[in-house]
Amino acid sequence: MSTSGSHAFTLDIADIVEEAYERCGSELRSGYNYRTARRSLDLLLLEWQNKGLNLWTVKEASLPLISGTSAYVLSGEKLDIVEGMLRTNAGDPAQQTDLTMDRISISSYAQQTNKLATGRPIKFWVERTPDGIALNLWPTPDATAPYVFQYYYMKLIEDTGKPGSNTIDIPTRHLPALTAGLAYYLSMKIPGAMDRASGLKVVYDEQWDLAADSARDKSSFYVTPGGCY
Secondary structure, three states, X not given: OXXXXXXXXXXXXXXXXXXXXXXXXXXOOOHXXXXXXXXXXXXXXXXXXXXXXXXXHEEEEEEEOOOOOOEEEOOOOEEEEEEEEEEEOOOOOOOOEEEEOEEOOXXXXXXXXXXXXXXXXXXXXXXXXXXXXXXXXXXXXXXXOOOEEEEEEEEOOOOOOOOOOOEOOOOHHHHHHXXXXXXXXXXXXXXXXXXXXXXXHHHHHHHHHHHHHHOOOOOOOXXXXXXXX
């Protein structure tokens, strides 16, 4: 018996919507059915972003800092900053250095006595706005060296878009959770499918747990007994 030798399975939006309707005991029959399902799908993706850190959305970026400028508005696809560091001598193999920076809360930033102080930035506060995020540094970068803020950020999941042939901006291994979630969302909208909602919710929760566990960080973690005195 031979196997396909392929690992390219995926589902486009139309396939996902059709599968979700079938799980609700219904069928995808009209353009309106597709539009309302696509709207639910975009809402579901927003829900996933609110669940926390999705590792496949973590990307790396660099931000050259300007002497005397402490606040920087980041591009709209950046949802949050995961880790940030100050890079000096960027691009120099012999001298490039990444220095740890502390992420602080708005309360800690507000309590800084002199927010106009200049020097090597050692702390940053991420300001959440309706349109995105802004980076606030303390102290304000001075002109001692060309500083670069090197950071890892969590990006927004892309919208579904209109063509049913589009694929979703998620790993293939998350398709079972996405399809189960859409079926649950649709069960609350399709006449006669509400009686399936509780069962579909159970399936969705199980599939999400499996997907979230598959995407967790599996690096080693060590705990040393004792503490500071």
